Amino acid sequence: MSKVERIEKICILGGGTAGWMTAAGLAHKLEGLGPSIRLVESDQIGTVGVGEATLPHIRYFNKSLGIDEPELMRATEATFKLGIEFCDWGKLGDKYIHPFGDYGQPVSNVGFHHYWRKMQQMGDTSRLDDYSYPIVAAELGKFKLPSEDLNSIESTFSYAFQFDATLYGKYLRRYAERKGVVRTEGKAEDVTLHPENGFVKSITLASGEIIEADLFIDCSGFRGVLIEQALKSGYEDWSHWLPCNRAVAVPCEAKGKSVPYTRATARKAGWQWRIPLQHRTGNGHVYWNEFISDDEAAHQLTSTLEGKALADVNQLYFQTGRRKKFFNKNVVAIGLAGGFLEPLESTSIHLIQAGITTLLELFPDKACDLRDAEEYNQTLGQEFDRIRDFLVLHYVATERDDSEMWRYFQAMKLPESLQYKIDAFKERGHIVKYEFGLFLPPSWIAVMLGQGIVPDQYDPLVDRADPTKMLQQITELKNLTRQAAEATPDHAVFLQQYGAASGTAALMAT
Ligand SMILES: Cc1cc2nc3c(=O)[nH]c(=O)nc-3n(C[C@H](O)[C@H](O)[C@H](O)COP(=O)(O)OP(=O)(O)OC[C@H]3O[C@@H](n4cnc5c(N)ncnc54)[C@H](O)[C@@H]3O)c2cc1C
Structure with a gap:
């Protein structure tokens, strides 16, 4: 040996x-x-x-290092994040939130969205979002930590930071x-x-x-x-699937109520981010330089800032x-x-x-050992590949054809793994599970439904349930979700209560 x-x-x-x-x-x-x-x-x-903007996993990293969360949040001017609001992606004027959490609860191992779909076909007009505590709380600008009581609606989500x-x-x-x-x-x-x-x-x-x-x-x-x-x-x-290759970024003064979510707004040749921190707001415009000049991209960004710019525009290039x-x-x-x-x-x-x-x-x-290196490469390669598919989904699940970039995506051939996933959801609401991968079924449901891919059929097992009782139960769930979200503290108030406010922020602005 x-x-x-x-x-x-x-x-x-x-x-x-x-x-x-x-x-x-x-x-x-x-x-x-x-x-x-x-x-x-x-x-x-x-x-x-x-x-x-981060994902909930970062909390486990920080925790494994023994880092005190409120202290870290004060030191990094962090706010809480319940998800991302996507504007103008499925079509102009649309918006939805991709939450860090579930929609309703599965019944007899059948995903809640199938029950919702049946109720919709019966004439109910509720959004699937109405059954997601993190979405309703985010829309109301509210936040608190997840409950440890797993029977509670307030345990059905996770959170990350914007820092x-x-x-x-x-x-x-x-x-x-x-x-x-x-x-x-x-x-x-x-x-x-x-x-x-x-x-x-x-x-x-x-x-x-x-x-x-x-x-x-x-x-x-x-x-x-x-x-x-x-x-x-x-x-x-991967430029042929994700062709945006430049970004401009600039922080600005924070204005308005502190919200616990990031915003991503689709534009004619890319998209724009807005990330609210305690002491300022981060902004950026990611774009494909084939269809917009650097100056125009910077103008698009600076002309839509909510407050005074706090630095010069930072130009970034990538592939x-x-x-x-x-x-x-x-x-x-x-x-x-x-x-x-x-x-x-x-x-x-x-x-x-x-x-x-x-x-x-x-x-x-x-x-x-080469075998360790190969295992590492396979694991990380798979993480990247899965995320790539999920990102591409945002550009192709859309009716938009109002600019050259959107028409490019309409004509683009998708990675096979993604095409199969979209088809299975469209036909019967089925989420094809990846063996590995960061984004779980609720994330795929959020983006597909949020951008207009509505399943033609629901899981036939749903027909086992008595429709009148089902409507009654899901209406109760919707009401409970809203009541819980309304009773949640304002995000800015919770930041203070938690000891996470740095003291530099105008968090209570309205
Ligand atoms: C437009 C844009 C927006 C982003 N938004 C997000 C987001 O919202 N959320 C998120 O999770 N990630 C985001 N990212 C990614 C995130 O910024 C990076 O993943 C993160 O900053 C890590 O960067 P890095 O440390 O790998 O590289 P860098 O920040 O580039 O650091 C490289 C380091 O290497 C050093 N270095 C380089 N060459 C040498 C040399 N020859 N000798 C000595 N030192 C050297 C540099 O000095 C520097 O210290 C974004 C990235 C971009 C481009």
Whole structure:
């Protein structure tokens, strides 16, 4: 049996959200086990500096590090997030919320949406949204933590944060440094490979310092300094499915009531985000430069800000897709170095987390067994592929054909996996389950129904239930949902009660 040589030195290249999340995660899990962790970042290059909306999973990451939630929320100017409001996607004038939660409850293993569909066919006009506590609460601008009583309607949801990702990075930096991570400011200018096995041996900084390590984590952002520039791992380009390739971003003064949701509004050549934080609102316009100029895209954004702009417009360029190998030799790419999917469903920070968790599960020794790398690549590859399908759904489940971009999507051939999923829902309300994947059936239902894909038929098992009784029961559920949401505190009030308000915000504005 060959001798296992444990990793002694880890080098993380990059100090954006990915770099510091990785540093904090590794420092916590490997504490006392020996490996030293060094993080190199270049102030001259800087970070992407956007990325403010998250998914509920981030809470588990923070919790696993022992982070106090209200303290973190104060430090990052965070608000609560119950979901995303999508405007003008199915058709102009439409809107719906994709919630972090369920619709009603399944009865005899049949999804609630089938019962709702039958009631609709019988003439009931309720929205499926009326049976979702997080949607009704979000619409009313209300928030509280999920109930621990699993029989309660108020337990049927989860939540995430909208925060300043740069402040999150700083918070995690303090955490990681307390746990022994050593930070070096400097630009990596050269990479040396081992002549025998092609592993990365060291990086050389502009200062001349050479940093050697057994394992390198590439968190250098779009550049992919190690994974691509040094190891040429290859990139799977998804521009034909997700062609938006640029964004402009600008924060502005917060105006109006504090709401616990992100907004994504479809535009003629892309879409615009609005993310309410405690002290300001984050805004951005993601677009396809084929059909709109940078100036026009910036004008579209700045002319629709709700308050005074607080900075110059930040211009960003990207290509959707992912690395063919995230884990190659002794390099693991996490964050933008691993790939990019536009932030329509706030998935990038989640993908960073998935990268860290998978790395820790498969933590290699110095030899970096190829089979571990393959398993890592398969797991992360699948995460990316599933999210890609879900994002594409937003562009193709639509009647919109009012601009060249929307007509492109009308004519586009879909990934087969997605086409099958759409057909099964349209024909009989069936959600084809992916074996893996971030988004669960309620998310697919939210977007498909929200954008006009209504099932032709419901599950025949629904006909077993007495329709009069069923109508009575679901009406009760609807009333209970609304009463519970109305009794929930205002989002701004809850932030204060929870000790999460930083004190800098005009949260109570109306
Ligand atoms: C328009 C847009 C909107 C987004 N919105 C969201 C969102 O709402 N939610 C979400 O989850 N995600 C969002 N994201 C993604 C999110 O911003 C990123 O996933 C996140 O910031 C991680 O970035 P990163 O750390 O990988 O890269 P970066 O922030 O680019 O950091 C790279 C780091 O590497 C360093 N570096 C690079 N080269 C070198 C070198 N040669 N030597 C030394 N250091 C080097 C840099 O200095 C920097 O520290 C968005 C992204 C974009 C582009």
